[in-house]
Amino acid sequence: MTTKQRPATTHSGQLGRIPHIKSVETRYLEEREALFRGLKGLDRRSFLKVATGAAGAAIAAGASYPFQSFLPVNVASADESRPHWTFAYISDSHLYDKQTNERFVRQLLRAVDDVNALDPQPDFVFYGGDLAQLGRKDQLDLGAQILKAVKAPVRMMVGEHDWFYDLGDRWKELFGPEHYSFDHKGVHCVVLMSVYERDFWTARALTPAERMHTVAGLDDKIQSRFEVGAPQREWLRKDLEKIPASTPLIVFSHSPLYKYYRPWNFWTDDAEEVQTILQRFEHVTVLHGHTHQVLTNRIGNIDFHGMLSTAWPWPYAPEGLPALTVQMSRPNPFDANDGLGDGTVTVHPDGLVDKLYALWNRNPMQVKASYLASGGKQDVPTAPLLASY
Amino acid sequence: MRSLTLPVLALAAAAAATVSAQSTDGASSSAATQSGKLVKLCDNQTTVRVPNGTPQTRTEGQKISDALMAQWEAKHPGNDWVAEELQAHTVVAPDDNAKLIGATQPSTYGPVSAQDVKVWDNETYKFAVYGSTVFHSGEALGSEIAVSCDMCHPNAANTHPETYPKFQPQLGRVVLLRDMINWCIEHPVRGKVLEPDDPKMRALEAYILAQRKGVPLDYGRR
Numbered sequence: 171m172t173t174k175q176r177p178a179t180t181h182s183g184q185l186g187r188i189p190h191i192k193s194v195e196t197r198y199l200e201e202r203e204a205l206f207r208g209l210k211g212l213d214r215r216s217f218l219k220v221a222t223g224a225a226g227a228a229i230a231a232g233a234s235y236p237f238q239s240f241l242p243v244n245v246a247s248a249d250e251s252r253p254h255w256t257f258a259y260i261s262d263s264h265l266y267d268k269q270t271n272e273r274f275v276r277q278l279l280r281a282v283d284d285v286n287a288l289d290p291q292p293d294f295v296f297y298g299g300d301l302a303q304l305g306r307k308d309q310l311d312l313g314a315q316i317l318k319a320v321k322a323p324v325r326m327m328v329g330e331h332d333w334f335y336d337l338g339d340r341w342k343e344l345f346g347p348e349h350y351s352f353d354h355k356g357v358h359c360v361v362l363m364s365v366y367e368r369d370f371w372t373a374r375a376l377t378p379a380e381r382m383h384t385v386a387g388l389d390d391k392i393q394s395r396f397e398v399g400a401p402q403r404e405w406l407r408k409d410l411e412k413i414p415a416s417t418p419l420i421v422f423s424h425s426p427l428y429k430y431y432r433p434w435n436f437w438t439d440d441a442e443e444v445q446t447i448l449q450r451f452e453h454v455t456v457l458h459g460h461t462h463q464v465l466t467n468r469i470g471n472i473d474f475h476g477m478l479s480t481a482w483p484w485p486y487a488p489e490g491l492p493a494l495t496v497q498m499s500r501p502n503p504f505d506a507n508d509g510l511g512d513g514t515v516t517v518h519p520d521g522l523v524d525k526l527y528a529l530w531n532r533n534p535m536q537v538k539a540s541y542l543a544s545g546g547k548q549d550v551p552t553a554p555l556l557a558s559y
Numbered sequence: 560m561r562s563l564t565l566p567v568l569a570l571a572a573a574a575a576a577t578v579s580a581q582s583t584d585g586a587s588s589s590a591a592t593q594s595g596k597l598v599k600l601c602d603n604q605t606t607v608r609v610p611n612g613t614p615q616t617r618t619e620g621q622k623i624s625d626a627l628m629a630q631w632e633a634k635h636p637g638n639d640w641v642a643e644e645l646q647a648h649t650v651v652a653p654d655d656n657a658k659l660i661g662a663t664q665p666s667t668y669g670p671v672s673a674q675d676v677k678v679w680d681n682e683t684y685k686f687a688v689y690g691s692t693v694f695h696s697g698e699a700l701g702s703e704i705a706v707s708c709d710m711c712h713p714n715a716a717n718t719h720p721e722t723y724p725k726f727q728p729q730l731g732r733v734v735l736l737r738d739m740i741n742w743c744i745e746h747p748v749r750g751k752v753l754e755p756d757d758p759k760m761r762a763l764e765a766y767i768l769a770q771r772k773g774v775p776l777d778y779g780r781r
Binding site (some may be wrong): 266270271272273303384387388389390391392433434482483484485487488500501503504506556558559 | 646647648649695704705706709710711712713714716717719729739742743746747781
C-alpha cells in the first residue's frame, strides 16, 4: 500500500490528525493469523476453522506462550510430555428455535467446528447444560440435531433451561437419564442434575411456560434455589461406595457445587452435603456450567472450574467471587462473540486436570492443576485488562 | 420492599354485615327480589349487596371493602404491576427524604409534608420499576430475537452508568449512557433504537442509574 503524505493542516485550533496506523485490533488479528499460518501453513479458510483449537492444543501441550503477542511462540516442544487424555466441552447454548434467533444457533455451530477441529480429537465432548433457552421441544430437538455433527462421542448434562418447561420429559427422551456415572481411563466420572428447585409454581398457579420463564431470568427472585436433592445425594453415595478413595473423580454439575452468589443462583443449596460425600477422595474435580465465565475455586480437596457459554457471557457477581478466580476481561459489547467460547480439559495420570478456556477472538486462558494445588502461587493465569465493575 | 398505594377507591358504604359479592351488571342488582343494601365501588360498576340488619362495625365495613376490591382486582389484572415487578426483580429504592419533613425555612410552597415525601418517593421509584420491566422484556424492547438486557446484565450488573460520558472508539464519538443503551438495543437485542425522550429510554436510564445508587460518578473511566 502506498501512502501519500497528506498536507499538514495549518489552521490554528484544529485538532491534529491521527497518524495513519493500524488499530490495536487489526494488529492483534494479523499477529494471531501470522502465528497460525506459520504453525501449519494453513490457508485462511482452514485457519479460521482451527485457530482456537490449535491455540488450545499448543498451550495444553505445554508450549511456552507469551500472552501479549503471538509472534515469538515456539511450538516445537508441543509433542513432549503428552498428557494422559483430554476431553472438550461446549456449554450453555440457550437455543431458541431457528426462526426466532439464528445468532445462538451460529454460535453453537462455531463451537462444534472448534471441537471437530481439535487434533488429536478429544476422548469425548461434554455438553454442560442449557442447550435450550426455554425448554421447548423444538429448541431441544434443534440442539440435539446440531450436536450430532460432533465427531467425538458426546456426553450430556441437563441445565435448568432444559428442564422447567416439561420438567425434563423431552430432554430425557433425547439424552437419557438426568444423572449417571461412567468410568474412563481410570477416572470415575459422575454427571449430576444439580438444578432441581423446590415447587414455587403450584401455589402461584403458573403455567409451564410461566414457570420456565421465571427460572430463565437469572435475577428473578420468585424461583427457588438450585439443589441436588436428598434422593440424588443418596444415589451418589451408593454410586461412590465401592470406588477406592485413590481413584480420581470428575464430577459434572450444571450449577457450581458451592455457594458463590445466591441472588443469581450461582449456587447449590445442598452444596455442603454433596461436598461431604466427595471429601473422602484424594483428587476431585468439579466442572460446572451456568456461570458463563472463567471461574476457579478450591474447597478442601475439590477443584472447581466453570465452563464458557456459547450464547452470552455473565458478569462476575458483585460479591462472593472465589479468591482463586482470575477473571476473564470484561466482555466487549461491540464484539458479539467476546467472552464466549468452549474449551478442553487435560486429565493427567494422577487425575488432576488442566482447564483450558478457549475464548473466541481472544487469547485462551489456562488454569492449571498446579495453580490450584499451590494455592494460587504457581502458574498464575494472566490478569485481565478490564476487570468487572 | 416498600408499600405502594393502590388507586384510591373510596367506599360509599355505611352499614355492613356478611357481604355477598354480586354479579356486577347493574340491571340485575336492582332487582327488588333481593333484600339488603346495594353498595357500589367508585367505578360505579362494582357492587356488593349487604343484608339488612348488618351491624355497623369497622370489621363488617372492612369485609365490604375487601369484597369490592377483590372483584375490582379480578377485573383489572396487572393493575398492581409495580408490586408484581418487585416480587420478581430487585430495584434499588430512591433516597429517603423523610429528614426534610417539617424542616424550618419552608420553601415557596410551604413546609415539606410527609405526603410530599411519599409522592416524590412513589413517583421516582415507580419510574425506575417501570424501567426494570422494560429491561427484563425482549418484547418491550422490540427484540426480533427474544433477547433482553438482563440476559447479559442481571440486576443491571456491568452497565457502569457512572463511567459516562466517555469516548467510544467503536462509535467514533463521546457517548452517553443512552447511546450505549441504544447501541445494545440495535445490535445484541436487535430492536429499534429509541428516541432520547422515549418513555422507555427514560425509564431504562432511571432503572440502570438506580442500581448504582451511591457509586461515585467517574466519567471517562474504562
